[in-house]
Amino acid sequence: xxxxxxxxxxxxxxxxxAGEPRRIAQAISAAESGDGVPExxxxxxxxxxxxxxxxxxxxxxxxxxxxxxRVAQAYRRRGCTVGVVAVDxxxxxxxxxxxxxxxxxxxxxxxxxxFIRSMATRGAMGGLARATSDAVDILDAAGFDVVxxxxxxxxQDEVDIVKTAETVAVVLVPGLGDDxxxxxxxxxxxxxxxxxxxxxxxxxxxxxxxxxxxxxxxxSRQWRPPIVRTVAPRAEGVEAVVDAxxxxxxxxxxxxxxxxxxxxxxxxxxxxxxEERFHRTLESRSPEPxxxxxxxxxxxxxxxxxxxxxxxxxERLVREPAVERx
Amino acid sequence: xxxxxxxxxxxxxxxxxAGEPRRIAQAISAAESGDGVPExxxxxxxxxxxxxxxxxxxxxxxxxxxxxxRVAQAYRRRGCTVGVVAVDxxxxxxxxxxxxxxxxxxxxxxxxxxFIRSMATRGAMGGLARATSDAVDILDAAGFDVVxxxxxxxxQDEVDIVKTAETVAVVLVPGLGDDxxxxxxxxxxxxxxxxxxxxxxxxxxxxxxxxxxxxxxxxSRQWRPPIVRTVAPRAEGVEAVVDAxxxxxxxxxxxxxxxxxxxxxxxxxxxxxxEERFHRTLESRSPEPxxxxxxxxxxxxxxxxxxxxxxxxxERLVREPAVERx
Numbered sequence: 001x002x003x004x005x006x007x008x009x010x011x012x013x014x015x016x017x018a019g020e021p022r023r024i025a026q027a028i029s030a031a032e033s034g035d036g037v038p039e040x041x042x043x044x045x046x047x048x049x050x051x052x053x054x055x056x057x058x059x060x061x062x063x064x065x066x067x068x069x070r071v072a073q074a075y076r077r078r079g080c081t082v083g084v085v086a087v088d089x090x091x092x093x094x095x096x097x098x099x100x101x102x103x104x105x106x107x108x109x110x111x112x113x114x115f116i117r118s119m120a121t122r123g124a125m126g127g128l129a130r131a132t133s134d135a136v137d138i139l140d141a142a143g144f145d146v147v148x149x150x151x152x153x154x155x156q157d158e159v160d161i162v163k164t165a166e167t168v169a170v171v172l173v174p175g176l177g178d179d180x181x182x183x184x185x186x187x188x189x190x191x192x193x194x195x196x197x198x199x200x201x202x203x204x205x206x207x208x209x210x211x212x213x214x215x216x217x218x219x220s221r222q223w224r225p226p227i228v229r230t231v232a233p234r235a236e237g238v239e240a241v242v243d244a245x246x247x248x249x250x251x252x253x254x255x256x257x258x259x260x261x262x263x264x265x266x267x268x269x270x271x272x273x274x275e276e277r278f279h280r281t282l283e284s285r286s287p288e289p290x291x292x293x294x295x296x297x298x299x300x301x302x303x304x305x306x307x308x309x310x311x312x313x314x315e316r317l318v319r320e321p322a323v324e325r326x
Numbered sequence: 327x328x329x330x331x332x333x334x335x336x337x338x339x340x341x342x343x344a345g346e347p348r349r350i351a352q353a354i355s356a357a358e359s360g361d362g363v364p365e366x367x368x369x370x371x372x373x374x375x376x377x378x379x380x381x382x383x384x385x386x387x388x389x390x391x392x393x394x395x396r397v398a399q400a401y402r403r404r405g406c407t408v409g410v411v412a413v414d415x416x417x418x419x420x421x422x423x424x425x426x427x428x429x430x431x432x433x434x435x436x437x438x439x440x441f442i443r444s445m446a447t448r449g450a451m452g453g454l455a456r457a458t459s460d461a462v463d464i465l466d467a468a469g470f471d472v473v474x475x476x477x478x479x480x481x482q483d484e485v486d487i488v489k490t491a492e493t494v495a496v497v498l499v500p501g502l503g504d505d506x507x508x509x510x511x512x513x514x515x516x517x518x519x520x521x522x523x524x525x526x527x528x529x530x531x532x533x534x535x536x537x538x539x540x541x542x543x544x545x546s547r548q549w550r551p552p553i554v555r556t557v558a559p560r561a562e563g564v565e566a567v568v569d570a571x572x573x574x575x576x577x578x579x580x581x582x583x584x585x586x587x588x589x590x591x592x593x594x595x596x597x598x599x600x601e602e603r604f605h606r607t608l609e610s611r612s613p614e615p616x617x618x619x620x621x622x623x624x625x626x627x628x629x630x631x632x633x634x635x636x637x638x639x640x641e642r643l644v645r646e647p648a649v650e651r652x
Contacts, residue, residue, distance in 0.1 A: 038633035045631035059386050133632070266625045266632070270618065271608060273636035274643075278604045281644060282597060292596070299592045305371035306459070306592070307364035310599035317600075317644055318607060 013043040019142045021115060028117055031134035035280070036127075036273075041134060044141035051083075051140040054245055055165030056150045057158070057190075062171045063197045067232040067241070068150045072114055074235075074242045080146050081113040083139035087132055087151040087161055115139060129161050129272040136164075159190065164265045166258075167248045169193040169241060170225075172211070174203030188214060191225045193244040199229035199237065223251055281317075339369040345468045347441060354443055357460035361606070362453075362599075367460060370467035377409075377466040380571055381491030382476045383484070383516075388497045389523045393558040393567070394476045398440055400561075400568045406472050407439040409465035413458055413477040413487055441465060455487050455598040462490075485516060490591045492584075493574045495519040495567060496551075498537070500529030514540055517551045519570040525555035525563065549577055607643070 007015075007026055015023020031037045056071070058064050065086065072082040119132055132149065139147045149165055151158040162168055170191035196208050211227050226244045230237030252258035282292060295313055298304040333341075333352055341349020357363045382397070384390050391412065398408040445458055458475065465473045475491050477484040488494055496517035522534050537553050552570045556563030578584035608618060621639055624630040 036633065038631075038637070041633050042631045046628055049628055061387070262626055263622060266622045267618075269632050270621060270625065270636050270639070271605065273632055274608060274640055275601060275605065277636065277640050278644065279597065279601065282600060292593075295596060296589060296592045299596065300588055302372055302375055305364075305368045306595050306599055307362065307367050310596050310603065311364070313596070314600055314603050318604065 009037075009039045009043070012037075012040055016040070016044055016138055016142050017047060021112070024115060024138060024142050025117065027138045028119075028131075028135045031138065032119065032127075032131045036130055036276075037134055041137060044137065048137045048140040051136070051144055052146050052167075052249060053136055053140075053165045054146060054148045055162035055168040056148060056171060057152070057162040057168065058171030058195075058197075059173075060152055062173045063232050064150055064152075064171050067171055067195065067197055067230060067238070068148055069116075070230075070232050070235050070238040071241055071245075072116075072146075072148060074238050075146050076111065076113055078242070081144045082115075083136075083142070083144040083147040084114070084116040085132060085135050085139070085147065085149045086116070086118045087128065087149065087158060115142075115144065127276050129164075129268070130276050132161050133164065133269045133272070160268060163190050164268055166252060166261060167192045167245045169195050169245060171195045171197050172207060173198045174201045174207045188218065192223065192248045193241065194225050194227045195237075195241055196227060196229045197232055200231050204229060222255060222257070223248065335363075335365045335369070338363075338366055342366070342370055342464055342468050343373060347438070350441060350464060350468050351443065353464045354445075354457075354461045357464065358445065358453075358457045362456055362602075363460055367463060370463065374463045374466040377462070377470055378472050378493075378575060379462055379466075379491045380472060380474045381488035381494035382474060382497060383478070383488040383494065384497030384521075384523075385499075386478055388499045389558050390476055390478075390497050393497055393521065393523055393556060393564070394474055395442075396556075396558050396561050396564040397567055397571075398442075398472075398474060400564050401472050402437065402439055404568070407470045408441075409462075409468070409470040409473040410440070410442040411458060411461050411465070411473065411475045412442070412444045413454065413475065413484060441468075441470065453602050455490075455594070456602050458487050459490065459595045459598070486594060489516050490594055492578060492587060493518045493571045495521050495571060497521045497523050498533060499524045500527045500533045514544065518549065518574045519567065520551050520553045521563075521567055522553060522555045523558055526557050530555060548581060548583070549574065 007023070012023055012027045012030065016027050027037065027040055030040065054071075056064055056068050068084055068086070072084055075082045117135060119128065119135065136147050136149065149162060151162045168190050170188075170193070172194065174196065194211050196204055196211070198204070199208075208227050208229060215224060215227075226247075228237055228240045228244050230241060232238065252261065292313060295304070295309040299306050299309050333349070338349055338353045338356065342353050353363065353366060356366065380397075382390055382394050394410055394412070398410055401408045443461060445454065445461065462473050462475065475488060477488045494516050496514075496519070498520065500522065520537050522530055522537070524530070525534075534553050534555060541550060541553075552573070554563055554566045554570050556567060558564065578587070618639060621630070621635040625632050625635050
């Protein structure tokens, strides 16, 4: 029942609650591995719920990392401590991570009021969402006032992850072509704030105008996402981004949307945990007679279709199935 | 037990097996909706297994759609019929799709030897992978010689989907910055063929050289992915892409990798089906006393941590849990 990493749960709990960066980092690593951190979470969970969770997403090349660091600095100037959780695309074996921004923004790494962490995606379905939620709770329990979750805004998992934030900023840049239009459509409805980054580029006016037009055409919502223009490397417009996010946070507090979002966040989290366990159970149960591997073999040789095979497996696994189809 | 769409399963089965475009389109729409197409699949599955399934992926802005259409045209010149399944990022309510390429390449739409379909992602976890596999089978049963699956190469789901192809081409472009480096790392190991598209751009030599260097540094594999340079709108290099993919296909046939991939494909598919059913079951079971919604409420008010809540729900749902943690 103990964590596989060196420090025991008790040491991690104490360290996290004391805000020790090394223990926080170890706790997040534990969350990324295996079955996660059930014991740690049980201990720290009552101490969570005080942090403000912000999301930042957008297509690759939009300058999200630089903007995230600038936003972190802006919150620091306002007296808040900040945790940054970056959900990067990465590899099962190379563990890709974006280093450029770190070198560029080295100063922020020496600030004890800021904790920055890249999540390694290991290809475990559901696992990344679960680990990211755990990381947010760890930083929450460690006392950070603001936690900023940064994801690439392409791919359902990544969009689902950032949607669990209280306030989501979607970062776009002028002129990235057809694919980006599709991404825009996909993330339009999750934005509480739009950021047009690299606004010194040609086409920034048009991008901002297009966004405004899309908002005009979209089903009317109580909160209309403001559109903020930034040049992140020069920190231009970054205070306005923070103002817009805080303004949305204030609105959430007075609207039913705040409560609905909290419920949605918990639902998504429980579903992710259940799905991860289900996945793990499937993988750990085999081999058994007429089990998963036999089903794979039958489907591979086309003696059984995938739906029928999955239907049989499912009925054996799950009690009182509520789905009627075989 | 009947499909919710207008045509009955029998009509769809007959139409798909006869290669009728309208029925194929209706069958794929049915696969995208609800619980999918268990009855249709049961009927057509024995008629599948003859098509060659190719994957094409890469970051947004790499020109994948144009390249996919050029590759389709190249296969047509070689006498093959081609199905294209495009997995686009899209929205739960806007259903974004990329229209630019379609208008540009209108000629291919009048060719009865080509069938092009965009999958609408509806935010259902697992559902997109399942529906894409179904679409591939439908096109396979309809007699298409080649099926080309195009996805955005960002996001775990999208990468998982393209990994189910027999041969995967990863499309990159010169000079897209730090984020793209991370994506490269993430998709390096799934590439059987690398395409450096927009090779008339500055930096193409460097991108190709960097890729070659990455391959030199990577753990040695039996198949070294060739690096092909293209300018898709002018169809430059497209024949070489097809040659490289076919060469990989030939190699697969003589290597144990071909069989391993077939098994991996079936495993992924059964897992996706099981996970989708699990997800659906969770959503359809509630409300029940002390069920999912009660757990959400307890976690939201922080009287129970998410792992404990998920653990209890899971044990009630799944028989003989193989995972020991509560």
